[in-house]
Every structure is written in C-alpha cells, then in structure tokens.
Amino acid sequence: MAAWVKGGATDADTAIEAAASLLAKARAPVIAGLSADVAAIRAAYDLAGRIGASIDTAGAAATYAELGSLSRIGAMTTTPAEAVGRADAVLVVGAAPWRSQLMKRLSALKPSRGRAAGSDRALLALGAGSEGAAATLACPAEGGLPEAIAELRAYGRGHLAGDTPRAKLAGLLADAQFGVLLYDPAEIGELGVDMLQGLAMELSETTRCFTLAIAGPDQDRAVVPVAAWLTGQAPRSGFGRRVPEHDPWRFDVARQVAAGEVDAVLWLAALPVPRPGWLASVPSVGLVAEAEANVADVVIAVGRPGRDLGGVLWNEQRAALTYWPASAPSERPSAASVLSALRDRLAEGRAASRSEPAC
Amino acid sequence: MLSVIRGGRVVDPTASRDTVGDVWIEDGQVVDPPGREADRVIDASGCVVMAGGVEVHSHIAGGNVITSRLLLPDLYVSEAAPDGHPFAHAGGAAAWIGSTYARMGYTTAVEPAMPPTHALGTQLELADIPLLDRGALTVMGNDDQLLQLLRERQGGNAVRDLVALSVAQSRGLGVKCINAGGASAFKDGALRLSLDDEIPVYGLTTRQIMGSLLDAVEEIGVPHPLHVHCNNLGLVGGDDSFVATLDAAEGRRIHFAHAQFYAYGAADPANPQTGGFRSAAERIAQAIADNPNATLDIGQVVFGQTVTVSLDILRQFAGRKGAKPKKWVLNAGDAEGGGVVPFLYRPRGPTSSLQWAIGLEIMLLSTDPERTILTTDHPNGGPFTQYPRIIHLLMDKAERDREIATLPGIVAERSGLPGLEREYTLSEIAQLTRSGPAKLLGLTDRGHLRAGARADVAVYRDTTDRTAMFTAAKLVLKDGVPIVEDGEVVEWRSGRTLSLTVESDRAMEKRADAYLTDRFGEGLDSFAVPNEAFDQGVENFEAVPCRA
Numbered sequence: 001m002a003a004w005v006k007g008g009a010t011d012a013d014t015a016i017e018a019a020a021s022l023l024a025k026a027r028a029p030v031i032a033g034l035s036a037d038v039a040a041i042r043a044a045y046d047l048a049g050r051i052g053a054s055i056d057t058a059g060a061a062a063t064y065a066e067l068g069s070l071s072r073i074g075a076m077t078t079t080p081a082e083a084v085g086r087a088d089a090v091l092v093v094g095a096a097p098w099r100s101q102l103m104k105r106l107s108a109l110k111p112s113r114g115r116a117a118g119s120d121r122a123l124l125a126l127g128a129g130s131e132g133a134a135a136t137l138a139c140p141a142e143g144g145l146p147e148a149i150a151e152l153r154a155y156g157r158g159h160l161a162g163d164t165p166r167a168k169l170a171g172l173l174a175d176a177q178f179g180v181l182l183y184d185p186a187e188i189g190e191l192g193v194d195m196l197q198g199l200a201m202e203l204s205e206t207t208r209c210f211t212l213a214i215a216g217p218d219q220d221r222a223v224v225p226v227a228a229w230l231t232g233q234a235p236r237s238g239f240g241r242r243v244p245e246h247d248p249w250r251f252d253v254a255r256q257v258a259a260g261e262v263d264a265v266l267w268l269a270a271l272p273v274p275r276p277g278w279l280a281s282v283p284s285v286g287l288v289a290e291a292e293a294n295v296a297d298v299v300i301a302v303g304r305p306g307r308d309l310g311g312v313l314w315n316e317q318r319a320a321l322t323y324w325p326a327s328a329p330s331e332r333p334s335a336a337s338v339l340s341a342l343r344d345r346l347a348e349g350r351a352a353s354r355s356e357p358a359c
Numbered sequence: 360m361l362s363v364i365r366g367g368r369v370v371d372p373t374a375s376r377d378t379v380g381d382v383w384i385e386d387g388q389v390v391d392p393p394g395r396e397a398d399r400v401i402d403a404s405g406c407v408v409m410a411g412g413v414e415v416h417s418h419i420a421g422g423n424v425i426t427s428r429l430l431l432p433d434l435y436v437s438e439a440a441p442d443g444h445p446f447a448h449a450g451g452a453a454a455w456i457g458s459t460y461a462r463m464g465y466t467t468a469v470e471p472a473m474p475p476t477h478a479l480g481t482q483l484e485l486a487d488i489p490l491l492d493r494g495a496l497t498v499m500g501n502d503d504q505l506l507q508l509l510r511e512r513q514g515g516n517a518v519r520d521l522v523a524l525s526v527a528q529s530r531g532l533g534v535k536c537i538n539a540g541g542a543s544a545f546k547d548g549a550l551r552l553s554l555d556d557e558i559p560v561y562g563l564t565t566r567q568i569m570g571s572l573l574d575a576v577e578e579i580g581v582p583h584p585l586h587v588h589c590n591n592l593g594l595v596g597g598d599d600s601f602v603a604t605l606d607a608a609e610g611r612r613i614h615f616a617h618a619q620f621y622a623y624g625a626a627d628p629a630n631p632q633t634g635g636f637r638s639a640a641e642r643i644a645q646a647i648a649d650n651p652n653a654t655l656d657i658g659q660v661v662f663g664q665t666v667t668v669s670l671d672i673l674r675q676f677a678g679r680k681g682a683k684p685k686k687w688v689l690n691a692g693d694a695e696g697g698g699v700v701p702f703l704y705r706p707r708g709p710t711s712s713l714q715w716a717i718g719l720e721i722m723l724l725s726t727d728p729e730r731t732i733l734t735t736d737h738p739n740g741g742p743f744t745q746y747p748r749i750i751h752l753l754m755d756k757a758e759r760d761r762e763i764a765t766l767p768g769i770v771a772e773r774s775g776l777p778g779l780e781r782e783y784t785l786s787e788i789a790q791l792t793r794s795g796p797a798k799l800l801g802l803t804d805r806g807h808l809r810a811g812a813r814a815d816v817a818v819y820r821d822t823t824d825r826t827a828m829f830t831a832a833k834l835v836l837k838d839g840v841p842i843v844e845d846g847e848v849v850e851w852r853s854g855r856t857l858s859l860t861v862e863s864d865r866a867m868e869k870r871a872d873a874y875l876t877d878r879f880g881e882g883l884d885s886f887a888v889p890n891e892a893f894d895q896g897v898e899n900f901e902a903v904p905c906r907a
Contacts, residue, residue: 038483039894049445070429074686079693081879085503086546105880113503115547115560178546204676208546210691228428229420229484232435232451242439244449246432312479312892315885319693321480322885323892 001333002301004293012300016338019266019285019298020345026264026283028240029053032253035219036270037311038321040287040302040335041226044268047343053266054238055227056253058273059218062186064248066213067224067234069193076200078180078210079319084109088116089176091124091169093196094145096184098131100214101317103182107134116177124169126152137172139165145188149195156202173199179209186216214316218273221314222321254278266342267295270302270335271313287335303332360398361385362839367403367818371410372729372786373794373807382408382808382816387838389812403818406833409789410808411466411815413796416586416616416656417737419456420470420484420495422477423668423697426688427738430699431666443851444489457489458848459744464817464832466854467797467805470495471535471586471616472670475502475886476693478529482888485856486899490842492815494800494857494903496586497531498670500539500568502694504874506561515574520867522575530858530888530900532800533583534576535616538590539568541673542695552673553590554603565590566607573611579861580905582801584612584654589621592674596631597621598639602646605653614799617658617736618643619718626773638713638774640720648726654799656732659718659749661741662706668739670695678702693879704741712766714740716774722753723779728790732799746792747829753783753791754825801906802857814839855901 003015010018023029031044034057048055057063069075083090084105092098111117125132126148127141141148154160155170173179181196188196196211203209215221220235227235233246249255256262257278266285269275279286279296286296289304305311306324309332315322364382371377383390383397418424427434428451435450447454460468468488473481473495485493499505499522508517522534540558541549547559554565569587576585591600601621605613615621622643627634647653664683669675672689675698679687683703690696704711718740725731733750737743752759756779763770763777771777783791797806804813818834831846842850872882879885893899 038892042487046445049440067429070426070688071432072686074430074682074688074699076689078691078696081693082546082691085878113560114543117560177548204689208548208691224429225422225425225480225484228425229453229487230449231446232428232437232449232455233432234429239445242445243437244446244452245437310891312483315881317880318476318885320477320885321483322881323479323887323889325891 002291004299006297007293009293015298015300016341016345019300020342020349022283022285022298023051023264023266023342024346024349028262029264029266030056030253030256030262031266031268032056033058033268033273034223034235035273036268036335037305037313038222038226039311040268040270040339041219041223042230043336043339043343045227045230047339049239050343051346052240052242054240054251055235056251057218057220057223057235058269059216059220060236060252062184062216063220063224063235065185065188065190065193068190068248069197073194073197075197076204076210078212080212080317081319083180083182083212085113086111086116086178087121087180088119089122089124089172089179091126091173091179091181092128092132092135093126093149093181093183093192094187095127095129095131096187097182097214098128102214111178114178122172122176124172126169137165137169139169146191146195149192149199153195153199153202156199173203173209174207176207176209179203179207181209181211182214183211184214215314219271219314222312225321257282268335270304287338300338301332302335302338303330308332309334361393361395362399362401363397364401364403364408364816364818367406367408368821369408369808370785370789371808372790374809377786384814384836384839387814389808389810389814391810401834405821407785407819407821408808409464409817409819410793410806410812411817411835411837412464412792413800413802413806414460414465414468414734414743415732415796415799416471416734417468417743418470418472418668418739419468419488419737420453421473421481423472423670423699426697426699427666427668430686430688431701434664434666441848443848447848453484453487454489457491461490461835461843461848462831462846463746463829464819464835465491466815466835466837467492467802469493469532469800472496472498472537473529473531474498474670474692474694475525475529478886479888479892482530482856483892486893489851489853490837490848492854492857492901494532496533496535496583497526497529498535498537498695499525499572500536501542504871506540506543506563506568509563509567509571510561515571515578517867518571519575519578520864521871522572523579523861524863524867524871526581526859527861527863528883528886528888530856532857532859532903533581533586534572535586535588536569536572537588537669537695538592538671538673539565539572541590541671545673545676546691549673550677553600554607569604570607573608573613577611580907581859582903582906583799584614586614586616588616588671592620592671593623593678595623595625595636597623598642601643605646605650608653610650610652612652615653615655617734617739618655618721619658619660619714619740622717622721636713638717638720640717640724641775644721644724644726647730654730654732656734657718657721658734658736658740660704660711660714661735661745661748662704662711662715663741664703665738665741666699666701668697668699670697672696672698674698675700707766709767709769712770713773716770716776719752719759720774720776720779722791723776723781728787729795729798731791732796733791747826750788750829751825754788756780756782802903853897856899857903858900860902860904
C-alpha cells in the first residue's frame, strides 16, 4: 500500500496510525469529498457517526442548488433515457449541458416512444453563449438565467405578451408533447432551479414537461441517496452531538475552514475530483486514488472503483447506481477498508480513554 | 444451544394454539419439546408469545422513500444515538426502520415497489436495514419493453420470460403491478385510467396488462400472488375499480394493496362527482369473502402529517393539488418513475375520519383475518409505528367508541364502524400480522411457532393497554438470538434479503440485452444486483424457491 506521512513514504500501519492519531486529536473533524463508491460512502458515514465528524461533498454547490429548491417547492423530473426516447422539445438552459454526453444522443436520435415517437426533436437554447450552435432557436440570457427562465414562465402564464424570441420559446414548449428542460444546477444556481421547476410544473398543467439535471464530475448523486437512507437526511450533516443534524450552511466545509471551525479533515477522493484550495490549510488525511505525497499530511493511496476494484457508482447514462467491475484489478486497498480500519483504530482509542476522568 | 420460552400464553393460530405453554428453540429454529433440560430458560409468565411479525407492504426503501426524506427533512425527529449504532435513532433512516419494527416484534418486512431499473440501489438500501429479514417486489406493468411485447401479441411465453428475467435480475421476492399502464398513459397526456380504457400509443388496457402478469406469475410459480395496485386509487367510485379488477382476475390468485383507499363508494350515485363518498367496506369485505384466491392489505389511515409515495404517477400528479405542505415531486422515470406528495390526515377532519373508519371497518368485517393483512401502506396512510394503536382499536370496542366520540358525525352517517361490536382476539391479531402475511408471501418458515419454524419470536407483556403492549416487546428473538429486551435493541445484527430463485430464459436475456442497450446505451449487466456490490463476508441474500 502506497502511503506518505508529511511527504515521506511509509507503510500501511504507520499511515493508518498517523491518520487515526490526527483524527483522534480533533474536536471538530470533517469528512469531505466523498468522491467514492457506495461502500466507501457508507464507511465514511459510519466513521463520521462514531467520531462525531461532519460531512460535506465535492459537488455540494450543485447538489444544494438542487436540494434547496427541492425542499422548498419540489420538482418535476425525468431521466436521460426518457428524454432521449420521448422528448420532442428540449430546452437547454445555459452553456454547460451542451458539453454533456447526453446532448450527443439527443442530437443524433429522434423520439422513439410515446406520442411524440417519430417526430423531429427541437433543440432550444437559452443563454448558451458560444455553445448551442445546433439549436433550432437560441435566446440569450443577458440578465442571467434565473431571470430569463422567469420571463418564460411569465409568457406561459400570460403575464407577458409580445412577439419576442422568448415568447416564441415559451410557445414551443407549451406546444411540445413531451418537453424537457436540461440544465446544470451548478451553472444556474438554486434560484434558477426554482424557476425551472416552476416552469415545468406550470407547463404540465396542459402538456407534459420535465426537468433533467446534468451531474457533476463527482459522486454526489451516489452520496445523496446513501446519506438519506443512512441518516434520514441530505449529505451536509454533522454528528458532533450524536444526533444527525442537517444544516447546509453550518456544515459547508469551505465556510467552516474559513471560520476556523475545523481542526482536521479527511479528504476522500477514490475517484478524482478537483482538490479544494482550503485543503492545504488544515491538518488532513487524504484517501486518494491518484496519490501524491503532498496532497495531505497523511496520504493513503486507495483503489479506484471501476478500475482497481469493483464498486457501486452513480451511472449518469442509466440515472441509477450500478456495479462497475474492476477493469484493471490491482492490490490497492479499497477506500472502505481503510475507513473501516480507521474506525476500528479510533474505537480502540476511545475505549481506552473512556476510563479517564472527564475534565 | 437449547432454549425454552417458558410459561407464556402461546398464540399460534396455525396450530389452533392459544394456551399457556412453552416454546422450545434450538439452532435458530422452533423444535418439539426434546425431553432434556434447556441451556437457557426464558421466563414468559404473564406474557403473550407470538411468531415475529411479518410486513407485506411498507415503503421502507427505494427512490421515492429517499426523495421523501429530501422533500421533507423535518418529517421525522432524530434523537441521540444509542450505543452500538450511530444512526439507530435518526428518524426515518434505515436503522431507525429496522429497530422500530423490531421493537414492535416484527422480524420480516417487504418493500412493495422496486423498479427493475433501480434494483441495485433499492437492494443496497434494504441491506442497511438491520435486524429484519427484508424483501422487495419487482414492479412491472408500465415498461415499454413489456408493453411492446403485448402490443405485438408475442404471446404468454414471452411475457413470462420477461417477468422471470426481471425478477431474477432485480432479485425480487414477487411481482407487483401499479396502475398497469397508468404511468405510460400519464406521460402521453392522460389524467385518468380505468380497467378497460385504452392506453395511448399501445392500444392496450389495464385488464390486458394485469391479466398477462397474473398468468406469468402463476406459470413461473412465484409463491406470492401478483400484488396489485388498482386504477383509480383514492377516488370516489374506487370500489367499482376494486371489484372490476377482482372480477378481471377470473379466479386467479391476486393480492390487493391498500384496499382502504378504494373503499370509497359514491355517497350520491346520481351525482358521483359532487356528493362525496361513503364507506364501501362491506362491499370490499364481501368481495374478498366470496373469492378465496384473493387477499388484501388494508392501508389504514391514521391522523397526522405524513407523505404519500407511489409509483402511480398518474394518481400522484392528480393528488398534487392536495399537497400539504404545498410542495411535491413527480418523476417521469424509466417505467413508472415516482410521485411524492406530502399529506396531512387532518385530526378529526371529516374526510380523514371517514378514511380512518373505513380501514377499521374492512378489518372488522373480514370473514378471514388471514386474508386481511394489517398495513398502513407506510407512509401513505400513516407510519407503521401506529400498528399497536390500530391493534388496540381492533381488540377493544370501548377504546374504539372513545375515539369515535371525538370524531365528526360523518363516521356514523357514512360508515358502519360505530355499530360493529366485534373485538379481535389475540389469535386473530396473529393472523393479521403473522400467519396471514407469511402465507401470502409463501414463506413457510415464519409466521407460526410450529416445529421447524424459524425462531423469530415476539414476547409481549399481556396488558389491556394493547398500544403499550405491542409498541415495545419484552423480548424479540431473531433466528433464536435476542435482539430486543424490554423494548430496546440489545444486539445489532443483520438479517437477510429474501430473494426468489427463478431461472431466466437465455433467449430472453439476449433480447432484453439488445433492447436495453438500444434504449439506455447499456445492457443487462448494468441492471444486475451482484453479490460483489454488498459487504463481503456477509451473506446478504437468502434464496426462496418457486412453487413446484
């Protein structure tokens, strides 16, 4: 097992011992990233629950744009396969979705199921910027995407009238038999998601229209369901008081680090994700597949699920959790096994210290 | 180790047993008295001893359940974790579900709605429910591949092979259909669907889809009959849909989910849309009494805030206007998708009071409690945590009268509940919650205490406060191991997920793989539920054979 402590190569036991020691000393530890397979996400929650850590994910900005809106107004959604199979109109909101794999299928194929089967698919663009050359109708969004979507809603509800490109866009969606609103929550933000869900709900009063969000490069789409079933709550939860407390503001790890509230971080990235800048400013343990000696104070190289070992990951194309066997099996340990070893080591330490008088 | 539960009132209706006596246990099984001393003696004097409870219809895992937690983060209260499990008191979480059922003396629970597209996620979630044996029903009836087979009249064998493949791939315990064709119709603009309405694009009807699934389930030999969620749930005239569906089964085995939600007869037949509803409990109970191959579970309503979760997106879309609080989720998914609509059964409200009365009435009118299963369709009628209170009401006419006295007059005007004198016996409660559901699922090793039964046993203090009695068991054994003592979990262990052993046809595997690859860009492998996906070193699944 490749491992480093303070940049120096070491063996597995020493690294685990150093990581456990770093976490044992912490009064407010955070487990962050969680770009990993389901087994490792479960192990991370188990560890957090037992040592009183809080949790934050690599893709939290997009995840909470979604979850904030969801818990306020709800959602009207569909899946990539249903969009490809049924949509006769797709409104692509912003620029990011144009770069997705899904757009290739939406562009290449016609609807094949449902009442729109065989008809052409209209690709409509709102605020695509330099992307969206393939759109049949493109509208800019100078005032921002949330505002532009709000204007579409106003046209749809008859609060605005006129012969404008946005009015035309609203009309095309209203005339579609199965409309899809495609977006990246990281790009349009919580207010944009709110507006878009409202648009889908209003359009579905007379036809069918659903939203579809593009996932980020992280595993947040796996973390959200696992967090919900393990703790009854969304990912940003803290366990410092032995009760899962969900608080998207309080357990935003970037905010916590900036406020000096964190004294140790375990960064879990068994699948590569961009490393946050704040990681260097706190004592840290890194469980990473693409290991470098200086990623964290203690670094343990773990297997990448789907490559070094099998694992359950979010499958964007299937919009589901699916099992990925190892494509190039290696001896690297799974992130879950390292997290379990840490948990066991920390449990031993806690049992030993339990007899000490409280201060 | 040989154990004996000594001196309790042993209630096992499958053996016509309701007497003070002993239950002997060895190696995780109930055994006949072996004629030697026990290694462990459990004193059950003053207690009632029953088999562990079996749940057939409770939404405890899957996409809708997850969405409901995210939509309503404040629905449940979390408390500080006990020793042994960090999340056991996290309201609504998997560990909370397992421990709360176990404390009530339940040892098996089935999630009734597992879409094959999300089988792995659902199975992983079920695996994290501790203490209980679990299972899930594979949902079919709205998927394009099945509907295409039917539209093209490819014959019963093709449908049978596709059903067998879907159950095998998802590792389900049985098959369920949910408003067959309704989700497909919704996506194509429909707002309502009845048994013989044409489903757009496919030219099929619910009758045809359901009929083909009824046949397939019998041909495969699935022990649990087709689990049916009819059209027109929750609507005035739902009783007509229920009875028409029962007739359409033409004597074949059929299980009706949450029957209470269909027992709404038109109060004014001349004006069914405006006159409101009255109890059709008598009609439903009679229909089941007349059809020995039919069973139902109740879907009892209890008062208070809850959230409705269903793959019946046609119904959930219609129900969105009644959401309280005013937010809802509708997912037009790869077959059914799902709908999540918060709902308040207003305490002492006229509509909710009548719904409450109807559920109880169906149970109290039942001529065969073993074919009448207690459920709240958790969380749709209310949480499963209310079972003890419902049992109390069934067993105690005076308690019922006290509750009815607090409710509006509509309960007496539009239901027959106040006039029902029946009080359930403990044996009948065991039929509703143990032997009935176990037989229904085809699980011969549970639901009873005869020799050979799995040693899943609940010991309750025998008090007249049946709510208290059934909320926190004095002792619960799972496979012979004490998991609950004095209402608290004492041993955190994993149960197994019960999964039907069914052979799938190679030719159908090939066809399905091609179909799925075309539709999803990925084939059959991405729908698999492999052992490798679960904790290693632990046997997660337990095989249940098909009927001979």
